[in-house]
Amino acid sequence: TFLNPDTMAHVDWLKEISAGQARYPRTNIFACAQYELGEDGKLDGVGDAYFGFGIPWRGGFGHSTKHLPSEGECFSPCGAAAVVRRTVFEKAGGFDERFFCYCEDVDLGFRLRLMGERCVFLPNASVEHKGSAISGRHSDFTIYHGTRNRMWTYVKNMPLGLLVLTAPGHIAISIYLLARSASVGKFKATWRGLRDGILGLPDIWKSRRARVSYDPAVKIARAMSWNVNDMRKRRPCVKEF
Numbered sequence: 001t002f003l004n005p006d007t008m009a010h011v012d013w014l015k016e017i018s019a020g021q022a023r024y025p026r027t028n029i030f031a032c033a034q035y036e037l038g039e040d041g042k043l044d045g046v047g048d049a050y051f052g053f054g055i056p057w058r059g060g061f062g063h064s065t066k067h068l069p070s071e072g073e074c075f076s077p078c079g080a081a082a083v084v085r086r087t088v089f090e091k092a093g094g095f096d097e098r099f100f101c102y103c104e105d106v107d108l109g110f111r112l113r114l115m116g117e118r119c120v121f122l123p124n125a126s127v128e129h130k131g132s133a134i135s136g137r138h139s140d141f142t143i144y145h146g147t148r149n150r151m152w153t154y155v156k157n158m159p160l161g162l163l164v165l166t167a168p169g170h171i172a173i174s175i176y177l178l179a180r181s182a183s184v185g186k187f188k189a190t191w192r193g194l195r196d197g198i199l200g201l202p203d204i205w206k207s208r209r210a211r212v213s214y215d216p217a218v219k220i221a222r223a224m225s226w227n228v229n230d231m232r233k234r235r236p237c238v239k240e241f
Helices: 013-023 086-091 104-114 140-157 160-183 187-199 201-210 217-223 228-232
Strands: 007-009 029-036 043-045 048-051 055-058 072-074 081-084 119-129
Touching (some): 013 081, 013 119, 048 228, 081 104, 140 201
Parallel strands (some): 029 119
Antiparallel strands (some): 029 043, 029 081, 048 055
């Protein structure tokens, strides 16, 4: 299990995880329900979602707890409260240390999907989370690493056919986010993230060639969201069972 230092697990957290593992014995990855610490009635996340043009988000972030999904499948677990079987984690190569933080959980979850794994969301396995309590939600540190690592995750993991089809959209979104960053005083951090992301692509491409991939692109595509409003509104993206 992975649990951030800025989280507080509810008393039955491990019990509910064990129960979920018993219900889904062939599943090796589980996501937990995250509530905003200190914000009654707000979700912090219900597993990570992934827009097909290369933009991840924490599903359900900021939404009312009334929108908590039932048990189902999400793209990948948020690293703040995640469960990954150790043997599978090690087979995937663990976290990519080049990322340092931000999107390192999405990168891992994407690689696990490529290996044929799926992620089950357990709504009753819950924690409270103060997102970016250590680094600051809108700090230059967060913006820089999020921007750089988002690009790396996309280039490193997206199946080649989907990469070719979605690259123009990914580039357009990146340019839009760069332009928007100027209006909120974050142009420099965003630009540095894009610049260093591009400079690191040759090394990232080598990792892409070395990664394990079993699942076809069509199956990977079905696990993503292709609705831009899901991304814009940070909707929960859990396919309920």
